[in-house]
Amino acid sequence: MxxxxxxxxxxxxxxxxxxxxxxxxxxxxxxxxxxENVEMTENHWKVIEFLRNYYDEFQLAPAVRVLVKNAKKKLGADIGNSKTLEAMFPDGAAKQGCKIAGLPKPTGCV
Amino acid sequence: MPDAKKFLYVNRKAPYGTIYALESLEVVLIAAAFEQDVSLAFLDDGVFQLTKDQNTDGIGVKNFSPTFRALGDYEVTKLFVEKESLEERGLDPSDLQEITWEDEDADWEEKPSIRIVSRAEMADIMADQDVVLSF
Amino acid sequence: MSTLHTVNKSPFGDGALLSCIEHCKPGDGVLLIEDGVYGALSGSAISDAVVARAADVTFYLLEGDAKARGLPEGKLLGQVTPVGYDGFVDLVTEHDRSQSWL
Amino acid sequence: MKFGIVVSEGPYTHQAADTAYHFAKAALDKGHEVPRVFFYHDGVNVSSSLTVPPQDERHIQKNWSTLASENEIDLVVCIAAAQRRGILDENEAKRQGKDAANLAEGFRISGLGQLIEMGIEYDRMVMFGD
Structure with a gap:
């Protein structure tokens, strides 16, 4: 596609x-x-920027729990909690977030 | 977690020449989700995985050395590096990149993840595991 | 608590056997398999190290691998005990963990 | 006892897949359980159904498939390692838009979590590789 x-x-x-x-x-x-049927808000863009910075720094698309933990630290608890992030990215905060952020699919083949 | 097992991931191979180092790191990133007691051992040529200033621009291969610095986020905080293996290769700890983790119980204090151990200590660490996986 | 170590590379081109010998603990077992069986040759550059370590570590070799490679029985170190695959299985159960020196 | 076996080298180039096979058979013969074998690194290539060795050589993939069906062994091929090396099942082939799948019978593509689970649940782990 x-x-x-x-x-x-x-x-x-x-x-x-x-x-x-x-x-x-x-x-x-x-x-x-x-x-993806995701309506981008200011908070969405903050998460996207966070993901891209994380990838730049570590060459890694973070697993979802690492995303939540770090988003809490960097973006505050309002965004950085799994409930909010999942509501923002219904198909999975890490999976869908990384897709929109132009990153590889997170290595989470559990 | 009372029934957590001790897992040791043994790295004895250099990066880039073969894929073992990268695919070992991928295992560790997944393993981190299972809430076991995870340690990494770097000995023999494995110590080369942690050298700083790796730059793969010239070989067209992804540089995965920065990913070691994310291990703290994954609660992997014990990276044992063997002193003799470094010395045999003309390296010392200052040739390795800095890898830290944030200790939630100590007001997020940054602590070093790399612990330099002697060969005898490495043998003790290996003998203290439930599961040893080698890469 | 003891470990069964397996070494599958010839000690003449690779440091795995030496590294294993330097990292195992008294009471451990070291099983030589595949090209690792060359480590059982007597009178070789590595045999002194094996004999010295055999004081507190038990060495084994996988018989099929030694035969496949035509290792002359008369030239194998007496300190190395031959086992079959069934013996390999027993060794794994008798030790608490196994560590492969890949 | 429950044995977890890991095969991390490809067939024919390296003896690892053969040694692991003989070990698994010997363990089963002795009444032990081998619930799962995990294929990683080039070991994933053992699962290629496109393997055609000469008639006078052992067929490593078929040997494993047969052993698995006779003893209900779960042969798990790591998805990340498999995708790098061109091993796909029907579903993955479709999902990736490829026109062929080559995962042999008895093998299953899954994640690295399956490997960690073996370490957690089984009595012993034995790795065969290079």
Whole structure:
């Protein structure tokens, strides 16, 4: 599959994760969110930015409990709790959040 | 957790030349979710996994060394590195990257995850486990 | 509490056997399998280390692997006991854990 | 006793999958249980149904499939390692948009959690690799 951003096709795998991580942009994130039926609020963007920073620092898309723990520390308890995060990203805060953030699927093959 | 088992992940291979180091780290990241008593051992060429300043731009392979610094988030806080293995390779602890974890019980104080141990201490650690997995 | 160590590489191209010998504890067992059986050769560069450690550690080798490689029985260290796969299984049960020196 | 076996090298290149097989058989013969074998690293290649060894050589994949069906062994192939190396079951092939699947009968693709579970639940873990 592919996303369309400003007339350019951005390739993604069958699950909707982009193939080339360098092609990410905020416009693309908005497109992915639309495809996922996620309405992006200011808090959503904060989580996306957090995820991208986490990946930059550790080369790792965090597992969901690590996301919740760190979001609490970095973004405050209002956002950083599993109930809120799951409501924001119904398909899984780590899974869906990382998809919109243009990161690999979290290695959580439990 | 009373019935937690002691798991030791033994790393004796260098990174990049083979995939063992990366796939070992992937196991540890998953294992962290099972609330067992997890330790990592780095000896022989395994100590090369933790050197700082790894830069894989020139080989087109993902640099996974920063991921070791995320282990604290996953509550993996015991990385035992063997002193003799470092010395045999002309390295000392200052050649390794800094890896820390935040101690929730001590007001989130940052504590070092890497613990340099002698070969005899490493043997004691190995003998004190329930499950030893080697990579 | 004791450990069964398995070593599957020739000691002449790899440090696994030496490292194992330096990390095992009195009462442990070391089983040489696959190319590890070359570590049982007497009069080799490694045999002194094996003989010295045999004072407090028991060495075994997987018989099928030694035969497959044509190791002359007369040249195997007397300190190394041959076992079959069934013996391998018993060794795993007799020790508290097993550690593979991969 | 319950034995957990890990195979972490591919077939034919390395003896690990053979040794593990003989070990598993010997354990079963002695009345032990081998509820699950976990395939990791290149060990996942043991599960390829596209393996065609010459007639005068052992068929490592078939040996495992047969042993598993006769003794109800759960042969688990790590999904992350399998995807890197091109081992897919029907579901994964469909999900990834690939036109073929090659996971042999008796094998199951699952996560690394299955490996950790073995360590938690079984009496002994034995690893075969390189």
């Amino acid at each position: 592919a996303y369309q951003v400003n007339g350019t096709a951005i390739e993604a795998d069958e699950e909707g994760y982009i193939v080339n991580l360098d092609e990410w942009s905020k416009e693309l994130a908005a497109e992915i969110a639309k495809a």
